[in-house]
Amino acid sequence: MQPAPVPVFDGHNDTLLKLELQKGTAKDRSFFEKAAFDHIDLPRARTGGFAGGLFAMFVPSRIARNGEAAFNPADQANFAEISHEFAREFTSRLFGQAERIADKAPDAVSICRSSMEIREAMEAGRLAMVLHIEGAEAIGEDLAELEAFHGRGLRSLGPVWSRKNIFGHGVPMAFPASPDTGPGLTDAGKALVKECNRLKIQIDLSHITEKGFWDVAKASDAPLVASHSNAHAVCPSPRNLTDRQLDAIAETRGLAGLNFHVAFTREDGAMRSDTPLETLVRHMDHLIGRLGEDGVALGSDFDGCLVPAAMKDVTGLPNLVDAFRKAGYGEELIEKICWKNWISVLERAGI
Structure with missing residues (x-):
């Protein structure tokens, strides 16, 4: 009999967006039924050891006719600014997706509002879902929506995606490029960081410009976290973190989560699915070297x-774990990477 896979608590996925956009299309699917496409559903999560994670709520700039979000980096329309009204309504729909999943199967899925609830859900065999907003366009300058979203379970927020909003600027999907691509936080963005600190909502530094990173580092009293960003020294994408940024995260006992997207891992930035898992291991080696064993995750x-x-989908997580083992990682380090470090950093942030 195969041993049980190592549990994984993961820092970022876009599954709620997929489920919402595919409603009424040929790819309309239930989270509770195994699909042959996309990456996460409950049956495949159980197969791969996926025990939970931060479920992102992202509002695309443009939606294609087939119900997919349009992300072609060559088309700047996919990175256009969006209105507060549209973002607020769409984000509420994504909250609804998560709430319906949890309500339909409370013995199988939990929306977790604290690190303690994450531990309890994992111990009980329930999928631990933590809600995250990626790009804060759904929140107005007066921050009125932030507390309401917090009441619905919001515990993590990225002020920007790879576009401009009232809080700051995001990095483009360019290659090769530095993350120092534009201005930092606005005054509204600094106020957002302070209010997130008060409410114990984690600030996510993935997608933000380097100037924005340093503005958050100055304004925030919480550990610095980049939920899905890699090492710029290994792959020179602006979505990745410089060694100086990684050192700043380490100083706050923060964390960086390894992003699996091939273009953010390869030295040539190519979109090639034949990218070996050893490429991800090379990033993890670098991240451990700068952040230590307690500052790295997925x-x-x-x-x-x-x-x-x-990897293919969430069922391939054990293949990545095997690649870590082949690279000489011990079981204690693997458990830290796969789930323990995420819960620890949320605890340090008071969540």
Whole structure:
């Protein structure tokens, strides 16, 4: 009999967006039924050891006719600014997706509002779902929506995606490029960080410009976290973190989650599914060297990226764990990477 896979609590996926956009299309699917496409559903999660994670709520700039979000980096329309009204309504729909999943199967899925609830859900065999907003366009400058979203379970927020909003600027999907691509936080963005600190909502530094990163580092009293970003020294994408940024995260006892998207892992930035899992290991080696064994985790970007073919979907997580073992990682380190470090950093943030 095969041993049980190592549990994984993951830092980022776009599954709620996939489920929402595919309603009424040929790809309309239930989270509770195994699909042959996309990356995460409950049956496949159980097969791969996926015990939970941060479920992102992201509002695309443009939606294609087939119900998919349009992410072609060559088309700037996919990175256009969006209105507060549209973002607020769409984000509420994504909250609804998560709430319906949890309500339909309370013995199988929990929306977790604290690190303690994550532990309890994992121990009980329930999928631990933590809600995250990626790009804060759904929140107005007066921050009125933030407390309401917090009441619905919001515990993590990225002020920007890879576009401009009232809080700051995101990095483009360019290659090769530095993350120092534009301005930092606005005054509204600094106020957002402070209010998130008060409410114990984690600030996510993935997608933000380097100037924005340093503005958050100055304004925030919580550990610095980049949920799904890799090492710029290994792959020079602006979505990745420089060594100086990684050192700043380490100083706050923060965390970076390894992104599985092939273009953010390869030295040439190519979109090739034949990218070996050893490429991800090379990033993890670098992250451990800068952040230490307690500052690294997984931030897959499942359902929002192209993963290596050797992984395919969430059922391939044990293949990545095997690649870590082949690289000489011990079982204690693997458990830290796969789930323990995420819960620990949320605890340090008071969540």
